[in-house]
Amino acid sequence: MFDAKTRAIVVVGAQWGDEGKGKLVDVIAERADWVVRYQGGANAGHTVHIGDHSTVLHQVPSGILHPGVRCAIGNGVVLDPETLFEEVDQLVKDGVDVSGRLYVSDRAHLVMPYHKLVDKESSASKAIGTTGRGIGPCYEDKIARRGVRVLDLKHPARLRALVEKGTEHANQLLVAFSSSKRASVEHTLEVYSALAPRLLGLSEDVGLAVHRALKTGAAVLFEGAQGSLLDVDHGTYPFVTSSNTTAGGAATGVGISPRALDECIGVVKAYTTRVGSGPLPTEFDEAMGERVRTLGNEYGATTGRPRRCGWFDAVVVRYAVRVNGLSALAVTKLDVLDTLEKIGLCTGYEIEGEVVTEFPGDLAELENIKPRYEWFEGWMKSTADARKIEALPAQAREYLDRIEALVESPIRYVSVGTRREQIIGL
Numbered sequence: 001m002f003d004a005k006t007r008a009i010v011v012v013g014a015q016w017g018d019e020g021k022g023k024l025v026d027v028i029a030e031r032a033d034w035v036v037r038y039q040g041g042a043n044a045g046h047t048v049h050i051g052d053h054s055t056v057l058h059q060v061p062s063g064i065l066h067p068g069v070r071c072a073i074g075n076g077v078v079l080d081p082e083t084l085f086e087e088v089d090q091l092v093k094d095g096v097d098v099s100g101r102l103y104v105s106d107r108a109h110l111v112m113p114y115h116k117l118v119d120k121e122s123s124a125s126k127a128i129g130t131t132g133r134g135i136g137p138c139y140e141d142k143i144a145r146r147g148v149r150v151l152d153l154k155h156p157a158r159l160r161a162l163v164e165k166g167t168e169h170a171n172q173l174l175v176a177f178s179s180s181k182r183a184s185v186e187h188t189l190e191v192y193s194a195l196a197p198r199l200l201g202l203s204e205d206v207g208l209a210v211h212r213a214l215k216t217g218a219a220v221l222f223e224g225a226q227g228s229l230l231d232v233d234h235g236t237y238p239f240v241t242s243s244n245t246t247a248g249g250a251a252t253g254v255g256i257s258p259r260a261l262d263e264c265i266g267v268v269k270a271y272t273t274r275v276g277s278g279p280l281p282t283e284f285d286e287a288m289g290e291r292v293r294t295l296g297n298e299y300g301a302t303t304g305r306p307r308r309c310g311w312f313d314a315v316v317v318r319y320a321v322r323v324n325g326l327s328a329l330a331v332t333k334l335d336v337l338d339t340l341e342k343i344g345l346c347t348g349y350e351i352e353g354e355v356v357t358e359f360p361g362d363l364a365e366l367e368n369i370k371p372r373y374e375w376f377e378g379w380m381k382s383t384a385d386a387r388k389i390e391a392l393p394a395q396a397r398e399y400l401d402r403i404e405a406l407v408e409s410p411i412r413y414v415s416v417g418t419r420r421e422q423i424i425g426l
């Protein structure tokens with residue numbers, strides 16, 4: 001946590017997303033001055049429960065529920081202002097004062113209606129099971145140097161030229177997909193002319209603002225979206241999202257030096273989930289999958305899709321510890337395992353008779369592996385009221401100790417319920 005030396009902390013998902021990053025960021029944000037998102041966009045769904053009220057944040061950083069915290073959306077995010085404002089309006093309705101403390105990077109790329117259209121009409125997106133939020137197509141335009149940035153909204157002629165270019169490209173894709181739908185320049189410009197003044201009111205040089213804040217000793221939390229195994233470089237490619245979800249993305253996605261980052265905390269569930277297609281080595285059979293899905297309420301916060309569930313995979317998390325340089329782990333949803341008679345922990349993969357503990361890059365290899373498990377006695381007791389590690393049943397502590405040893409990272413937090421106070425700090 002923040003102390004005199006630790007001023008910049010990155011929080012990343014260390015599995016396939018939905019690990020409980022929103023909850024952890026909300027808890028740590030109590031001591032933060034800034035919370036900054038650095039990649040992804042409205043594909044994220046970060047849930048924060050306070051009392052009986054639950055808020056799902058897609059683009060607004062999960063520090064917003066703490067009144068004094070400034071929240072920023074970095075240049076690495078692909079920003080969808082339409083849904084951003086829906087989210088902000090809902091927060092205001094819920095009594096959250098957002099004014100003067102939400103900023104968006106002037107360099108962030110904008111998700112256009114045609115990006116969402118292409119995402120929804122593409123068979124490749126369907127095969128991956130994307131969220132349909134236009135994330136991949138927007139990052140494609142960014143990398144192809146035909147994207148539209150927040151700062152372009154200040155220049156109507158430039159904006160029109162960029163939208164024309166983007167629309168032409170989107171329509172070529174729609175023709176290639178044999179879709180009957182077409183994007184329209186005028187529709188896009190209409191949508192954006194309505195949104196531009198409000199968005200420009202939030203526009204800021206976020207890299208500079210965060211740099212200055214760090215220089216004056218502010219505590220800054222960098223909130224990752226998705227999970228390490230969905231990273232476009234380090235994840236289960238091509239079943240990934242289109243950004244660098246891992247800790248390195250925090251530097252490029254905000255515009256600060258990697259040397260400015262002091263710590264990186266990885267959030268993991270006490271088991272594993274994944275939404276969408278792609279490998280999940282420890283996936284349960286149908287009956288067990290249904291049981292844990294119900295216990296953990298495992299339905300996507302963005303799309304409502306049922307999440308696929310499996311045992312904790314120490315190969316995956318050890319890999320995430322390495323690629324992010326995790327200094328600590330936060331284990332969430334331990335309580336979901338409270339009623340299970342026995343609990344599996346994957347320690348390695350058997351590939352053609354050999355056991356490997358390094359996560360393979362080739363999906364074809366992953367398809368042929370057999371997970372190796374260690375089995376733990378279930379504790380069969382509620383952990384929901386535990387506020388100290390000593391209050392956890394001995395079997396639960398044994399399970400957590402074994403995770404620490406296997407993944408080679410200390411556990412700093414254990415979460416035992418959805419609410420803010422249901423957390424053990426170690």
Ligand code: GDP
Nearest residue numbers: 018019020021022045046047301333415416417
């Ligand atoms: P994120 O995308 O990583 O922020 O995670 P999501 O919000 O998509 O999914 C995590 C879900 O688990 C949310 O509904 C949280 O409220 C819930 N959650 C977080 N921590 C715990 C916990 O310790 N126990 C239980 N039962 N639920 C939790």
Ligand code: IMO
Nearest residue numbers: 017018043044045129130131225226241275276
């Ligand atoms: P948070 O931040 C879980 C998954 C999608 C799909 C793949 C690509 O809440 O953890 P995309 O729309 O990004 O092109 O879809 O990535 N995915 C997520 N899965 N949690 C998320 O975000 C996700 N964001 C994207 O299901 O498989």
Ligand code: MG
Nearest residue numbers: 018045046301
């Ligand atoms: Mg989520």
